Amino acid sequence: MAGTHYEVSGxxxxxxxxxSKVFNIRTILKFISIASLFIxxxxxxxxxxxxFGLLPNPADVLTWGIEWGGGKIFWIDIAYTFARVWGGVLTxxxxxxxxxxxxxxxxxxxxxxxxxxxxxRPIPGIAYIPVAIMFLPWExxxxxxxxxxxxxxxxxxxxxxxxxxxDRSYFRAAQCLGSNPRQIFWHIVVPGALPYISTGxxxxxxxxxxxxxxxxxxxxxxxxxxxxxxxxxxIRYPLIVVGMxxxxxxxxxxxxxxxxxxxxxxxxxxxxxESLDQSITKR
Amino acid sequence: MxxxxxxxxxxxxxxxxxxxxxxxQVISDEKAKIVWGYCPYGMLxxxxxxxxxxxxxxxxxxxxxxxxxxxxxxxxxxWIAGKIELAYxxxxxxxxxxxxxxxxxxxxxxxxxxxxxxxxxxPSNSKIQSVKELNGKSVAxxxxxxxxxxxxxxMRQENIKFDILNQAPEVAIGNLEAGKIDAFCYWPPYIxxxxxxxxxxxxxxxxxxxxxxxxxxIWTIMASENFAKKNPKILKGIIKADLDLHKFVKxxxxxxxxxxxxxxxxKIPLQVLKASLASYDYADRxxxxxxxxxxxxxxxxxxxxxxxxxxxxxxxxxxxxxxxILSEMKKK
Numbered sequence: 001m002a003g004t005h006y007e008v009s010g011x012x013x014x015x016x017x018x019x020s021k022v023f024n025i026r027t028i029l030k031f032i033s034i035a036s037l038f039i040x041x042x043x044x045x046x047x048x049x050x051x052f053g054l055l056p057n058p059a060d061v062l063t064w065g066i067e068w069g070g071g072k073i074f075w076i077d078i079a080y081t082f083a084r085v086w087g088g089v090l091t092x093x094x095x096x097x098x099x100x101x102x103x104x105x106x107x108x109x110x111x112x113x114x115x116x117x118x119x120x121r122p123i124p125g126i127a128y129i130p131v132a133i134m135f136l137p138w139e140x141x142x143x144x145x146x147x148x149x150x151x152x153x154x155x156x157x158x159x160x161x162x163x164x165x166x167d168r169s170y171f172r173a174a175q176c177l178g179s180n181p182r183q184i185f186w187h188i189v190v191p192g193a194l195p196y197i198s199t200g201x202x203x204x205x206x207x208x209x210x211x212x213x214x215x216x217x218x219x220x221x222x223x224x225x226x227x228x229x230x231x232x233x234x235i236r237y238p239l240i241v242v243g244m245x246x247x248x249x250x251x252x253x254x255x256x257x258x259x260x261x262x263x264x265x266x267x268x269x270x271x272x273x274e275s276l277d278q279s280i281t282k283r
Numbered sequence: 284m285x286x287x288x289x290x291x292x293x294x295x296x297x298x299x300x301x302x303x304x305x306x307x308q309v310i311s312d313e314k315a316k317i318v319w320g321y322c323p324y325g326m327l328x329x330x331x332x333x334x335x336x337x338x339x340x341x342x343x344x345x346x347x348x349x350x351x352x353x354x355x356x357x358x359x360x361x362w363i364a365g366k367i368e369l370a371y372x373x374x375x376x377x378x379x380x381x382x383x384x385x386x387x388x389x390x391x392x393x394x395x396x397x398x399x400x401x402x403x404x405x406p407s408n409s410k411i412q413s414v415k416e417l418n419g420k421s422v423a424x425x426x427x428x429x430x431x432x433x434x435x436x437x438m439r440q441e442n443i444k445f446d447i448l449n450q451a452p453e454v455a456i457g458n459l460e461a462g463k464i465d466a467f468c469y470w471p472p473y474i475x476x477x478x479x480x481x482x483x484x485x486x487x488x489x490x491x492x493x494x495x496x497x498x499x500x501i502w503t504i505m506a507s508e509n510f511a512k513k514n515p516k517i518l519k520g521i522i523k524a525d526l527d528l529h530k531f532v533k534x535x536x537x538x539x540x541x542x543x544x545x546x547x548x549x550k551i552p553l554q555v556l557k558a559s560l561a562s563y564d565y566a567d568r569x570x571x572x573x574x575x576x577x578x579x580x581x582x583x584x585x586x587x588x589x590x591x592x593x594x595x596x597x598x599x600x601x602x603x604x605x606x607x608i609l610s611e612m613k614k615k
Contacts, residue, residue, distance in 0.1 A: 054364055133457035142463075218454045221446075230449055233356040234427045234589050235363065235379045 056238040064238035065245075073222070080222040081212050082250065084140065088147025088215075089201075089208040096152050096204075097197055100159025105189050117156060125149045126214040133218060143223070146215030151204030158203065162196025163189055191266075198262035202255050209251035224250075310523065311516035314344040319521075320358040320370030321349055323546060326393060326502060327472060327560055328532050329371050330546035331539050337527045341520035354425075354451075362387070368507040369521070374429050374500040374580045375589075381599050382590040388511055388601045391504030391522040392573055395566035398491035398498050401433045402474050404483040405466045406459055414486055418443035420465035423455035429500040430468050432583045436497045459483055471559035472551055479555045499576045501566075511601075522604045529565040536560055569605035 016024075042059075044052035056064075068074045103110045103117070125146045132142040170188050179187070216225030228243040321329040332338075333349055350367050352358035355376035361367055363383055371393050372380065380387050403422065405411045411420065414437060424430045426449035434447055448455075448464060452473040458464045460482055469477075477483060491498045504525060511518050532539040540557040547556075566573060578596040585593055 051364070129454075130457060133454065133463075134461055137461065137463075139458065139463045218450065218458070221448050226449070230426060232360065233354075233425070235356070235359055235383055 056241055060238040061241045061245075064236070065242040068227075068239060068242060076222050077224050077227050078246070078250070080219070080226075081216065081224040081247075084144040084215065084219075084223065085147045085205075085208045085212050085254070087140075088144040088149075088211075089151040089205050091144070092148045092151035092155055092204055092208075093201060096155035096200075097159050100156040100197075100200075101163060101185070101189055101193060103156070104160040104163025104193065105185065114160075117153070121153045121157075123149075125211040129214070129218055132215075139219065143212075143215040143219050147208040147211045150207040150211030154203040154207060155197070155200040158196045158200025159193055162193030162200075165196070166192035194266045198258065198266055202258045202262075205254045205258055206251055209247055209254065212247065308340050309343060310341040310520040312344055313516070315342075315514065315517060316346045316348060317369060317510075317514070317517065318348045318350050318367050320352060320361065320367040320372070322352040322355055322358060322371070323543070324472070324551075325354055325373065325470065326371050327543050327556060328394065328528060328539070328563065330543040331532060332524065332528050334542045334546055335528070335531065337524035337531070338520050341523050342517055345517055345520070359383075362505075362507075368510040369518075370505050372503050372505050374502055374577065375427055375432075375584060377501075377503040377505055378577070378581045378584055378594060379427070379590060380505065381594055382584075382592060384507070386508040388506050388508060389503050389577070389596075389599050390506050390511065390518060390601050390604050391525055392501055392566040392569055392605075393504050393525060394502040395564045395573065395576075396429070396470075396500045396502065396562075397564050398493065398495045399562045399564075400471055400474075401430055401468060401491040401498060402489050403437075403466050403468045403486045404459060404474070404477050405486060406462055406483045407481070409465065409483070411465065411486065414441055415443060417445045417466060417486075419445060421446040421448055423448040423450040423458065423464045423467040424469060425449065425451070427584065427587070427589050428470070429498075429580070430470055432500075432580065433491055433494065433498045434468055435583070436494050437491070440494060456480075456482055471562050472555050474562075475555040475558040476551065478558075479552055496576070497579065500580060501573050501577050519604050519608065523608050526567060526605075526608065529567055532560060532563070533565065568609065569600070569602040574600050 038058050041052075041055075042057060043049075045055055045057040099113065099117075103114050128146060128149050129142075132145040136142045136145055166188060170192065171184060174184050174188055212223070213225035213228055216223035217229050219226045224243050224247050228240050228247075231237070231239040231243065321333065323330040323333070333347075336347075338345060338347070350358065350361065350370070352361070352370075355373040356379075358367065358370045358372060359376045359380045362370060362380055377387075377389060381389070403414060403417070411417060417437075422434060422445050424434055424447060426447065431447060434445075438444055445465075450458065450464075450467070452467075452469045455464060455467040455469070456473070456477060459467055459477075466486070467477075474485075478485065504522065506518055536557065540553060540560050543556045543560065544551070544553045574596045577600070581590065581594050581596055584590045
């Protein structure tokens with residue numbers, strides 16, 4: 001398990017082997033954390049602590065999960081929800097990021113559009129369902145729209161914040177060096193806001209997955225959120241929990257994908273988060 | 284002469300007392316507060332029960348706290364969570380409840396719907412003119428509901444196949460208007476509401492009587508074993524009150540519709556409520572015919588995998604309350 005060694009400025013550093021990257025104390029602790037959740041859940045249900053006896057136990061959930069997961073429908077449900085959430089969130093990115101950049105950078109544009117954003121922002125996604133049904137011509141678009149609404153506002157607000165927090169001296173320096181507004185936008189505003197944009201996208205993705213359950217109430221055939229809703233009306237509690245767990249894992253994977261992409265596109269963000277991580281986490 | 288006068292006075296008192304329902308019919312005078320689940324939008328007549336308090340002559344000291352549910356599954360979930368022990372429920376949710384809670388007793392028949400509570404709607408500009416032309420199309424209904432079973436029966440008897448989409452009626456109405464589905468099939472008052480709002484047109488013949496008795500259903504009165512054991516007289520009073528409710532709705536349909544109109548805060552047009560209530564049928568008895576209807580529902584749910592264990596309707600139904608009331612009424 002011991003890794004190879006290398007020397008930097010006279011200091012010998014051990015490079016971890018691939019196996020020790022997986023089987024280390026941190027991974028074991030994470031595994032114990034998840035296992036404890038299942039053990040606590042089993043005990044709470046078994047001994048009917050408070051009203052936990054009303055919930056399905058992990059064994060039932062597992063049985064239903066295996067049954068559902070073994071069939072074609074499970075994968076169709078995942079594909080539908082995945083397409084709706086990603087479709088909704090990516091569309092939100094396409095609209096919210098340019099709009100947020102403009103609101104943050106241009107005062108006139110901000111005065112004209114920001115009040116509208118602020119009025120629409122507190123309205124929950126579920127309230128848009130009747131509008132989505134009537135307004136959008138395709139059923140899939142109506143469902144994805146609810147995910148879009150969920151993701152749009154965190155992305156736009158973070159983008160605006162990203163622009164607002166750029167150090168003003170960059171703008172002054174660029175102006176002194178003769179940059180035109182277009183150059184300032186592309187070389188200062190966009191890269192300066194990227195760390196916040198990536199945070200907004202990760203948040204938006206999470207909320208997009210949350211909104212999928214509400215959005216899929218109108219889908220009527222496939223989707224994880226739809227399956228949860230159907231299970232509620234058909235009194236299949238274990239399947240509700242399976243659906244929740246699957247959404248949790250897919251949401252986690254989607255956010256991880258965004259974080260990974262962010263590290264590639266915004267390398268300086270990695271430096272910021274790592275230094276923060278080191279300063280707040282006791283090793 | 285004096286004796287004659289006393290006798291006449293006594294006879295008059297007896298006559299007067301017996302003509303006052305409260306004195307003549309009280310089943311239990313115990314003081315109690317009960318929680319009663321109902322979904323007045325799906326089972327309209329329950330709004331009349333709430334407003335008219337038909338239980339009062341039999342149970343003068345019983346106060347009812349009404350537990351609202353938009354649909355029966357909402358009540359079933361709350362029952363499982365221990366919040367209610369007595370409810371009016373649709374047929375399929377009743378069976379699903381029984382599958383989860385074997386102590387849920389089926390003690391009465393609220394409504395006995397036949398083929399006139401179902402119709403298939405298509406958009407006004409649809410080319411579909413007959414049920415047969417639904418072959419290969421998409422039809423929305425509540426999956427696991429009695430109308431899901433009706434649609435399966437339509438497919439079986441007409442030898443066609445269409446895609447059944449699970450949508451709440453209010454969602455499907457919007458989807459039909461927006462042209463996202465080819466048709467829908469729901470229960471009252473949504474059928475009458477769709478007619479009233481001119482949302483689409485009904486495929487002829489506009490009802491499902493052709494498919495009777497396979498499309499008949501039983502909307503139940505359910506009570507838990509615990510409730511029945513603790514309050515046998517109260518339960519009997521409730522079932523007797525429900526029989527009075529049937530009589531009232533049948534004899535005074537306009538007044539019943541007016542009451543429901545007020546109960547639902549005038550949100551549903553009066554003519555919609557009148558037409559919906561007129562489509563209901565009631566059973567003033569409880570016997571093998573109804574048990575067989577429920578068994579067909581259970582078999583359907585089992586065949587679709589919506590209930591995991593087989594239930595015998597005959598073992599679940601407790602006809603004793605209705606039979607006892609009917610025999611007492613006969614004696615009188």
